[in-house]
Amino acid sequence: MTEPGKSREAVLAVDIGGTKTACGAVGRGGEILVRHQVRTPKEGDAEVVFAAVERLVEDVLGEIPDGNRVVACGTGCAGPMKGLDTIVSPLNMPAWKDFPLRRRLEAVSGLPTFVDNDVKALALGEGWAGTARGVANYMSMVVSTGVGGGIVIDGRLLEGASGNAGHVGHVIVDPEGHPCSCGGAGCLEAEASGTAIAAITGRDPREASPEVVARTGRLVGMAVASVVNLLDLELCTVAGSVALGFGDPFFEAANAELRERSRLSFTQGASIVPCAMGATAPLVGAGAVGWSGLGVDVLHDR
Numbered sequence: 001m002t003e004p005g006k007s008r009e010a011v012l013a014v015d016i017g018g019t020k021t022a023c024g025a026v027g028r029g030g031e032i033l034v035r036h037q038v039r040t041p042k043e044g045d046a047e048v049v050f051a052a053v054e055r056l057v058e059d060v061l062g063e064i065p066d067g068n069r070v071v072a073c074g075t076g077c078a079g080p081m082k083g084l085d086t087i088v089s090p091l092n093m094p095a096w097k098d099f100p101l102r103r104r105l106e107a108v109s110g111l112p113t114f115v116d117n118d119v120k121a122l123a124l125g126e127g128w129a130g131t132a133r134g135v136a137n138y139m140s141m142v143v144s145t146g147v148g149g150g151i152v153i154d155g156r157l158l159e160g161a162s163g164n165a166g167h168v169g170h171v172i173v174d175p176e177g178h179p180c181s182c183g184g185a186g187c188l189e190a191e192a193s194g195t196a197i198a199a200i201t202g203r204d205p206r207e208a209s210p211e212v213v214a215r216t217g218r219l220v221g222m223a224v225a226s227v228v229n230l231l232d233l234e235l236c237t238v239a240g241s242v243a244l245g246f247g248d249p250f251f252e253a254a255n256a257e258l259r260e261r262s263r264l265s266f267t268q269g270a271s272i273v274p275c276a277m278g279a280t281a282p283l284v285g286a287g288a289v290g291w292s293g294l295g296v297d298v299l300h301d302r
Contacts, residue, residue, distance in 0.1 A: 011290030012060060012073040012109055015282040016040070016053060016101075017118060018092030018145035019194075019241070023056035025064055026074075026287025028296075030129030032280060034063045040093065049095050054108050061109065073105055073113040074290020076121030076282055078146060080164045086115035091181045092146045092195065114293030118142070118282060120166055122239060122275075123150025124157055125285030128298040131237045131276045139233055140275070141168060142282070143220060144240030147189040153231065155299055169193070171223040188223045192216045194242045205242050210249065216242065217250040221257025221272065228262050228270045239275040239282065 010025045010033055017040060024035035036056050041049050057073075064070055078090035086102035106113040116124075123140035126132040132140065136155045142148050147169030151158040158165040169189035170182055177186030178196065190196050192215075194205045201212055208216075220243070224236045236258075243250055254272045262270055275281040288298045 008068050009071045010064070010068045011287050011294075012057065012070050012111060013283050013286035013290060014053065014057065014073065014075040014077075014105065015118060015121070015286045016075065016077040016090075016093075017282070018078060018090065021053055021056060022283050023053070023060045024283050024287075025060060025068065025070060026284060026290070027068075028291070030125065030284050030287065032283060032287075033065055033068060034060050035280070035283065036060055041095075044095065046095050046097075046099055049093065050099075050104060053105075057105070057108050070111060072290045072294050073109045073111040074121070074286045074288065074293060075101065075105060075113065075115040076118035076286040076289060077101055077115060078148065079117040079167070080162075081115070081117060082162060088115070112293065114289050116289045117148065117150065117164060117166070118285070119148035120150035120157060121285035121289045122282050123152055123166070123285070124288035124292060124298055125277070125281055126237050126275060127152055127155075128288045129277070129284055130281060131273060132235060135235050137231070137233050138235040138237065139166070139168065139224070139227055139231075140237045140239070141220070141224070141243075142240035143192060143194075143216070143238060143243035145194050147193045147220075147240075149227075151227070151231065151233070152299065157299070168223055168227055171226055173219045173222050188219060192219045192242075197242070206245060208246065213246045213249050214253045216246065217253025218257045220250075221254035222261060224254070224270075224272055225258050225261035225267075228258070228267050229264060232266055234270055236270070236272045237275045238272060239278070241279075244274060244278060 149168030
């Protein structure tokens with residue numbers, strides 16, 4: 001119970017993806033206080049998509065529990081992105097091309113706003129309050145509408161030259177493979193994402209055959225092995241509707257492929273595991289972006 005005259009602090013968390021958009025309030029320990037979710041509009045221009053985000057933000061801010069004060073907004077959005085004002089151009093959201101997401105969210109919420117790639121955000125959340133807590137070197141992935149990743153090395157989130165490090169969805173897993181939305185071909189995203197599975201099989205991923213599930217797991221394991229061998233990682237945590245929906249057969253196939261392709265002495269113990277936070281993991285990650293923006297070292301200062 002909050003003492004009279006005092007309030008707990010929380011951040012507004014926004015997770016924007018090609019299939020769904022979620023918004024909530026996340027406390028200092030990673031707890032979700034309020035949560036709303038809608039399908040991301042597939043039709044319409046940039047303003048139609050942002051209107052859905054704006055409604056969610058307003059709904060959540062109107063439901064903050066008594067005794068809690070919202071101090072910032074943290075956002076995870078599909079990339080790539082650029083610029084200090086965080087201009088986003090998600091590959092799986094063509095309505096947003098060079099969209100000024102940070103500025104627009106600040107105008108709606110009235111809060112200091114921080115934006116990062118959605119799966120980099122997931123990686124922060126996983127190390128803060130999830131499966132990778134206490135692990136210094138790991139990768140987090142989403143296998144859903146698209147495929148993305150975030151990487152933590154020596155307890156620090158890897159940023160890269162433009163802030164877009166970790167795009168494991170564009171590791172090549174089949175040189176003769178299908179065209180990818182990035183302009184290449186044979187990328188993991190073009191072979192194993194929900195969008196790719198539907199295009200290749202003509203069926204919703206929820207109706208995937210055991211063979212498709214196994215193939216998807218093998219391809220993810222192949223990509224993870226490349227990253228593990230390159231960066232000396234010990235763990236890969238995976239979220240997303242495709243991976244979590246496929247369940248144990250997916251993870252068994254992924255780990256079998258990882259073991260087959262990670263034969264170096266320092267990579268033989270690496271593993272691929274589901275995110276323990278499940279469907280809430282991306283929202284916790286967005287909250288971690290907000291707290292990090294305020295100067296909290298979420299991977300160490302718990």
